[in-house]
Amino acid sequence: MTQAIKIDNLKYNYNDDQVLFDGFNLEIDSGQWVALVGHNGSGKSTLAKLILGLIAANSGNIDVFGERLTVDTVHHVREQIGMVFQNPDNQFVGATVADDVAFGLENKQTPSIEMPRMIDEALSIVGMLDFKDREPHMLSGGQKQRVALASVLALQPKIIILDEAMAMLDPDGRATIMRTLQDLKSRFGRDITLVTITHDMDEAILADRVVVINDGQLILDGTPASVFSQYDIIHHNGLELPFAGELVEKLDTKPKSYLDERELIQWLSHLNK
């Protein structure tokens, strides 16, 4: 399987008295959706910055689709990665939604004849085509994040990193972005790799794989069910479980393995029969 990201023996510290990453390793296959979780200050955003080459590792290697990240390759590597940040309001530059999506394409010197089609396609993928002439600041938080995602998608990245992209949204906004990400996965399959950095375990549970880090160290790595079965380790690292997991913790009789919400409802209904 092709590797989208390979991090090998990464060492990084912001200052001399705190080593953040000290021999960190992580491999992400192309087409995987990885949720990167960890409490505040565990190093998640720093890892994203290192992958994007916004900051340089002290030592170790980062390969993106087999290309080693160096001063010479950083622009090419970055072209393959789209980034969506926490605050949707900080990501808008255009007067209309369509202008906003056009901005990145113009920077990439996309021929103007191709732009309308590319803008419409990206907006339609995130379900925002009908809003293309609207002013971005008039949209809801969830709609703004979908436009931010469309601006990234228009540039046809192979990897999208969403850093707390749902943290400022209300439950409806969060749900629409999560559905949009699920749609992206079914539409693009192996052609898109998603890395979602989050504190929200109900968001993490949708990923193919959950990676828990703490103080720059990988603590847990596996399917959501296997990671969220490790109640003690999750709590010990200052994290919560998804809603279903928190509920199970309060039950006297517990299921043998980790169940998601739907499975738990079925299990509970059989328990009372």
Ligand SMILES: Nc1ncnc2c1ncn2[C@@H]1O[C@H](COP(=O)(O)OP(=O)(O)OP(=O)(O)O)[C@@H](O)[C@H]1O
């Ligand atoms: N520019 C910086 N200069 C010095 N230290 C920094 C800088 N940015 C982050 N740090 C420190 O590095 C550590 C990791 O921070 P980072 O932002 O990567 O964590 P995080 O897991 O993304 O946290 P959060 O969930 O709060 O966003 C923290 O101790 C933080 O204080």
